[in-house]
Amino acid sequence: MAKLSRTNNVSSLASPPRVAIAIMAAGKGTRLKSKHPKVLHEVGGKPILAHVIGTATKVVPARDVFVIIGHEADRVRHAVGETGVQFVLQTEQRGTGHALMVAREALAPYDQVIVLSGDAPLITGETIQNLSAFHAAQKATMTLLSAVLDNPYGYGRVIRKSPKGAHVRAIVEEKSANANQKKIREINSGFYVFSVAALYQHISELTTKNVHGEYYLTDMAEVFARARKRVLALRTLDPGEVLGTNTRAELVDLDAALRMAKCRQLMTEGVTIYYPQTCVIDSDVEIGADTVIEPFVQLLGKTRIGTDCRIRSYSVIKNTTIGDSVNVLPGCVMDDSRIANHAVVGPYSRLRPGSDVGEGAHVGNFVETKKTRLGKGSKANHLTYLGDSEIGEGVNVGAGTITCNYDGVHKYKTVIEDGVFVGSDSILVAPIKIGKDSYIAAASCITEDVPADSLALGRARQIVKEGWAKEKRESQKSEGKLHK
Ligand code: UD1
Ligand code: CA
Numbered sequence: 001m002a003k004l005s006r007t008n009n010v011s012s013l014a015s016p017p018r019v020a021i022a023i024m025a026a027g028k029g030t031r032l033k034s035k036h037p038k039v040l041h042e043v044g045g046k047p048i049l050a051h052v053i054g055t056a057t058k059v060v061p062a063r064d065v066f067v068i069i070g071h072e073a074d075r076v077r078h079a080v081g082e083t084g085v086q087f088v089l090q091t092e093q094r095g096t097g098h099a100l101m102v103a104r105e106a107l108a109p110y111d112q113v114i115v116l117s118g119d120a121p122l123i124t125g126e127t128i129q130n131l132s133a134f135h136a137a138q139k140a141t142m143t144l145l146s147a148v149l150d151n152p153y154g155y156g157r158v159i160r161k162s163p164k165g166a167h168v169r170a171i172v173e174e175k176s177a178n179a180n181q182k183k184i185r186e187i188n189s190g191f192y193v194f195s196v197a198a199l200y201q202h203i204s205e206l207t208t209k210n211v212h213g214e215y216y217l218t219d220m221a222e223v224f225a226r227a228r229k230r231v232l233a234l235r236t237l238d239p240g241e242v243l244g245t246n247t248r249a250e251l252v253d254l255d256a257a258l259r260m261a262k263c264r265q266l267m268t269e270g271v272t273i274y275y276p277q278t279c280v281i282d283s284d285v286e287i288g289a290d291t292v293i294e295p296f297v298q299l300l301g302k303t304r305i306g307t308d309c310r311i312r313s314y315s316v317i318k319n320t321t322i323g324d325s326v327n328v329l330p331g332c333v334m335d336d337s338r339i340a341n342h343a344v345v346g347p348y349s350r351l352r353p354g355s356d357v358g359e360g361a362h363v364g365n366f367v368e369t370k371k372t373r374l375g376k377g378s379k380a381n382h383l384t385y386l387g388d389s390e391i392g393e394g395v396n397v398g399a400g401t402i403t404c405n406y407d408g409v410h411k412y413k414t415v416i417e418d419g420v421f422v423g424s425d426s427i428l429v430a431p432i433k434i435g436k437d438s439y440i441a442a443a444s445c446i447t448e449d450v451p452a453d454s455l456a457l458g459r460a461r462q463i464v465k466e467g468w469a470k471e472k473r474e475s476q477k478s479e480g481k482l483h484k
Helices: 002-007 009-014 048-059 073-083 096-102 125-137 196-205 217-226 248-268 468-478
Strands: 019-024 065-069 086-089 112-117 142-148 157-160 168-172 186-195 231-235 298-300 316-318 333-335 362-374 379-391 402-404 414-416 427-429 432-434
Touching: 019 048, 019 096, 048 065, 048 073, 048 112, 048 125, 065 073, 065 096, 073 086, 096 196, 096 217, 112 125, 112 196, 125 142, 125 186, 125 231, 142 168, 142 217, 168 217, 168 231, 186 196, 186 217, 196 217, 217 231, 427 432
Parallel strands: 019 065, 019 112, 065 086, 142 231, 298 316, 316 333, 362 379, 379 402, 379 414, 402 427, 414 432
Antiparallel strands: 112 186, 142 186, 157 168, 157 186
């Protein structure tokens, strides 16, 4: 096959172009006035750059995606490294044209490079694919995605050779545009496709003769037009896709847009979200049909919620897996936890990492759990701390129960077997094991293991001094000390 394509011209022409994606992400983001790199600011619950990489890897395999990094390169690499993309280091940020200059070696093996901006996260795989296919079909040298905006301020303007024609003569940056050019509402989105060979044949013709003293990638339009190469602009039908995040205001607008889009998508999948404007749902969250999300709920990270659940107001749920028909009452905070079908949690429960609430189990108000498994049908309904605990099925944990899991140095485990009844206000000093079907008397301090089927009392016997209060009153009266 390989031999055929080398010897047979027709088949090598017909073979699909080798396509790479370059993502420009080396800039500082001066306009955000931040000490953090721009592309690591979050929208929709994850770094802007992570959105762009997610979209890029829908179009080509991760090994063909080259992220150009520079400012705080190590932090950026660390934040998105697990995606499997490649990195190109632009040590000095001398402009978008320069970003592509340093990627020359990495991109040499490819026919076509799709260039994306690491600060514009709404672009879709479909639009990128259309742009790439249009470029190939038109045999263009450079194709840019343009958009017609009501307010084009700040963007590069597309100067076409003739108003109706597809050919582009130049892109003029806001700061270099004259009054007439500023009126042009067709802007350069910052997404391009280039033929790799032509790009690197001509890239050295870029200069830094502009307001910023930078190499502008946008100037390649003029360079190619001068060399009589085809430069085309494809207008996007959805101008919303090209929006960037140069300022904090743009950042939060974009975040709101992403979150509303996420809510709408979930609603089309059968989820009810009341007052979606008040809910914060991250991009990767999954929710089953007929689940109802009440106002002011945050669902973050990799949270997954099954069908027929109700998540009541003011809960913040992160990286948590919730089964079907679960009722989360108002005001719960959960991280890295699991809740099985038909469980009830809240109001005001705090599930810290490693909490595992079994089927039909109840975790009630002011109950905190950590690294704790609560078995099927077990209940801890009020004012309780359960840490490092293994709790079986059908256990009742009374109000005010505390597992003492920490001696200041080490953490220890509490094991409570099936069917145990722990009376209210009990203190279980770990390491400790309460055997199956045992009872712990209320207000006990339990320091030793309790065998199965037992009753354990760990408190001082009650003493009653009959008549004591009356005698006290009378003696005070005789000394004239009592006021009433
Ligand atoms: C750029 C375009 C402008 C377009 C706009 C769309 C240029 C000169 N202008 O302007 O025509 O309308 O995008 O959003 O390209 N970057 C690097 N290395 C650098 C400089 C920048 O990797 O040396 C990266 C940035 O991190 C950013 C992207 O390139 O992710 C775009 O740079 P930015 O400075 O935001 O360009 P704009 O001023 O928005
Ligand atoms: Ca930008």
